[in-house]
Amino acid sequence: MRNIYRIIKLTKPLIRIELLLALLIFLTALLSQVYPLVSKAIVDEIEDNIKTGDGSVDTLFILIALGFAINIISSLLSSASERLGDHFSAQLQKYLTEKFYQKVLFLPQAYFDSEISGKIVNQLSRGINSIKGFTNTATNFILPTILQTIFTILILVYYNLPTAIFVTLLFPLYISISYVSAKKWGKEEVKKNRIEDITRGRIQEVISSIKVVKSFNNEKTEYDFISNQIDQSNKIYAKQSSTFHIYDFLRNSGLNIVILGVSVVVFYSAFQGNISIGEMVLIIQLVSEVRRPLFAMSFILTQIQNTESGSKEFFEILDLQEEGFLSDSIDRKRIQNPSIEFQNVGFKYRDSDEVLENLSFTLHPKEKVALVGHSGAGKTTIINLILKFYEPTVGRILLKGRDYADLDARYIRNNMALVFQDNELFSSTIRENVAYGLEADDESIIQALKQANAYEFVKNMKDGLDTLVGERGVKLSGGQKQRIQIARALLNDPPILILDEATSNLDSRSEALVQEALENLMKDRMVIIIAHRLSTIQGVDRILVIDKGRVIDQGSPQELSAKEGIYSNLLKYQVEGNKKLLKNFEIH
Secondary structure, three states: OHHHHHHHHHOHHHHHHHHHHHHHHHHHHHHHHHHHHHHHHHHHHHHHHHHOOOOOHHHHHHHHHHHHHHHHHHHHHHHHHHHHHHHHHHHHHHHHHHHHHHHHHOOOHHHHHOOOHHHHHHHHHHHHHHHHHHHHHHHHHHHHHHHHHHHHHHHHHHHOHHHHHHHHHHHHHHHHHHHHHHHHHHHHHHHHHHHHHHHHHHHHHHHHOHHHHHHOOOHHHHHHHHHHHHHHHHHHHHHHHHHHHHHHHHHHHHHHHHHHHHHHHHHHHHHHOOOOHHHHHHHHHHHHHHHHHHHHHHHHHHHHHHHHHHOHHHHHHHOOOOOOOOOOOOOOOOOOOOOEEEEEEEEEOOOOOEEEEEEEEEEOOOOEEEEEOOOOOOHHHHHHHHOOOOOOOEEEEEEOOEEHHHOOHHHHHHOEEEEOOOOOOOOOEHHHHHOOOOOOOHHHHHHHHHHOOOHHHHHOOOOHHHOEOOHHHOOOOHHHHHHHHHHHHHHHOOOEEEEEOOOOOOOHHHHHHHHHHHHHHOOOOEEEEEOOOHHHHOOOOEEEEEEOOEEEEEEOHHHHHOOOOHHHHHHHHHHHHHHHHHHHOOOO
16 A cells, blocks of 8 residues: 555645545535435325325425435536546646656666666556546545445434444455455556566567568567567456456355345335335435445455556656756856866676776866777766766766766756767757757757758758658668767857767768868867777877776877777778778779
8 A cells, every 4th residue: 555655645736626526526425315315205205195195295396306406416516526537637647747757857877778768658657547547546436435335324323223234244344355356456467567568668669670670570570579478468367357256256245145134124124114115215225325335445446456556666766866856957157178087987887897997087178089999898988977877886087176976967968068879869850959958040050050061961851950850860861860960069069079989870971071070169179089980080189098997098199009009900900991992992
């Protein structure tokens, strides 16, 4: 019940709507018990007239009119409560989605590196649906059921105590069986949720990588995987269904036996003249009304178990440590002449060996520095630490003398622009992608596109800046996507520029033009470059050679190429490769 308690606390901001809803439900439940009393009075009036002739037609019609009015008012209150319930449901969904999304946006990068995006979205959807389902159950069933049960038993106590005792004893019996059934259902529901997360996550991955799937003719394998997962889920559901219906049979059998006993007692009492026909009708109506809260109890307990299991991951994500909070008050002041210093930094990812070890270096203001090394040497990890996507395991990072640990991640990133190795674009327009996170007019956007050698192809598109690029920029070529990213960095104009294989997807002509634009952009700012194509970093001030998480050498391109080491070896491999290519085409 821990999650149920948290749901109740979570919905506090909507307490006014809940209280009004509770009042409407209370009135509806109260009126539902008044109608049987009116029915009793009608029957008593008819019986009096038959026996003694003292019945009043006026009284009879007044009672009939009263019963009709009660039904109309009850329907009106029910419609009002349902409409308010819909409003509450919509507000709750908005509130829960915002709370979850805000949390996810500020979770550390390490969380996303270990989770599948489709799984996260599925947990959001399931959590919200579970919580909404519980609140709907609470308003439509739990509160009315409790109130209706109390009113029914109180009326029965007044008119027939033995019947009231019978009915009261029925509730713990029925609830006990329902509780065991619901607990078994909920235990299996957790297993189904795990399978559902795997299934939804895989579908998301396949759709986002559909070209890979198709190019390897792997459609059948992916289809079979999902089909097998669904089969496993259905087997669990079949087990749940069998268990539920066995316990449901036991519940209903017990209910029918008790109702039979109550009916015998009531009918016999009426036959003996111990109670009036009106009282008999009232008691039978009330006992019949008891079925509804009893059936609701079964549904409620099952819903509670589903909510406990369905909201589990939702609350686990809300409990995670975040790296910031939602606020417009970001310090957007740009750092003048920034420097970055690593002091004996060590880092390891979760469940991995050391990636960086005792790493120390300083990046000076307005210095252009390249990080070079074999794949897996730790270059990308250094960039991740500079962007504060991760915290060092040991050691310190300083930004112009200030410890990273004391700085807001958003303040740090506000002073940096990154051009990714991957083509990270959103499924919106070119304008929105270039100006992402910024407020810029079309003139500034066009200027950035021109500097990135991208405006030529953009202006030739049918919708120009309003061209939709598709998910992850699927409608653009690799080189075009990369140049849009470069234009985004150019427009941002930060004091620190990070280029992670920024020209890797450009053809030779575009690369030359973009490289020229980047060289202009690099003036008077710190630039950090990761590049495997060493021809793109010949103009840097310094190269840091990274190997096994350490800086093993550093110097200018000319200094490092003149001595033995990883850099000169990499340079030789590329030069030899180029010579071989020229020879193949008989270009000398």
